[in-house]
Structure formats: C-alpha cells, structure tokens
Amino acid sequence: NAGVMQNPRHLVRRRGQEARLRCSPMKGHSHVYWYRQLPEEGLKFMVYLQKENIIDESGMPKERFSAEFPKEGPSILRIQQVVRGDSAAYFCATSPGGPLEKLFFGSGTQLSVL
C-alpha cells in the first residue's frame, strides 16, 4: 500500500507563473488536507476536501489559490500568478475521514518562486 504521493518534490517558478501541486491519497482515503509550512513556522491549514467537494477552505488565501479533488485522479492545489511570498513547503495529508483518525502526510512539495 503506497503512502501519500506528492509531486513534484521541488518546483521552481518565476513570478507571475502558475504552480500546480499534486497529491495522490493512500488507498481507501477520501479526505485530503493541504497545509503550508513557511520557514521557521509550523503547519498552517489551507483547505480540506472530500471527493469532488471542498469542505473547509478557511485557510486559503482569497485570491490566486484554488484546490480540487476530482472523482478520478489526484487532488490539485493550484496557485496562479505566484509571488515570492508563496515560496514554502506544501504538504498534503490524507485520512479515511473523521477527527479520530490520524493524518498520513506526503513528503511535500517545495515551491520556490524566483
């Protein structure tokens, strides 16, 4: 049973470009959470999705950021018109669902904006 797969591991973009980060959950996991980790800071919640639905996006910036988890395929975190402040590690975590379940994390995508 493969773990949570994130790709790419490293992504370099110039200011104004788009960044697409992918997350494939573990088998049997239908709940996906995206977190952002800035240097010297902890994990900040961004968005929580179940299949085809956004459940909670209270941590997402109002502009330029979007997320989806389609019926088929991985969850995608999309950042349009990236700026230097978007440089961070983005982690995806998945679970079978519910507050009692531990989260399984991917290895993250390190986004660097030049």
Next chain:
Amino acid sequence: AQSVAQPEDQVNVAEGNPLTVKCTYSVSGNPYLFWYVQYPNRGLQFLLKYITGDNLVKGSYGFEAEFNKSQTSFHLKKPSALVSDSALYFCAVSLNTNAGKSTFGDGTTLTVKP
C-alpha cells in the same frame, strides 16, 4: 476556535536523559490531541493520539504523552532519549465538530546530544 501552543522552540537533552516537549491547547469542546514528528525534508509522521480514556497515552518509538485537562496540556515524554530522536515535533488538536481538520503548533526542535 482552536489553538495549540508549543512554548519552546528548542529542547536540548543529553542522550539517555528523559525528555519532555511541551504542548498546551485551547478549544471549546472535547479535544482530540496528536503528536507528529518531522525529519528533514520529509512529511510528518504520526507518533500518538489521545481520544478518550487513560490520560497517559503510549505511542511509537517509546514516546508517551500525558493529557491533563485542568492544565489543558498534552506534553510529550520519553524516559531515555536517543540521538536518533532529534527532529521537529508538532502537537495538533482537532474537534469532533470539525470533521478532522487539525490545528498544529509551531513545532519544537529536539536535539539529543551524545
């Protein structure tokens, strides 16, 4: 709203000595508490969780944590530290009303010296 505080950015201990990594939380309701560990360039790994029942929870790699409701704390402990325990540790809390969205502390860097 829920929040987690890890008051110490860094904890240094000598190998073989006991270690404690502190965590306090603030929630309106019954908390579910978690500890995760992060090694360099990796995603977080689950260590242990408190849901209900015994206040002392045992987890992976010899770690344990004690839930103290009156002090709203969930400190991570280990009787005898190993050099290989050196890593970044995160405390997290979720509620049964938020469908599993966890709030993380800012992390504590544990360094165990030989």
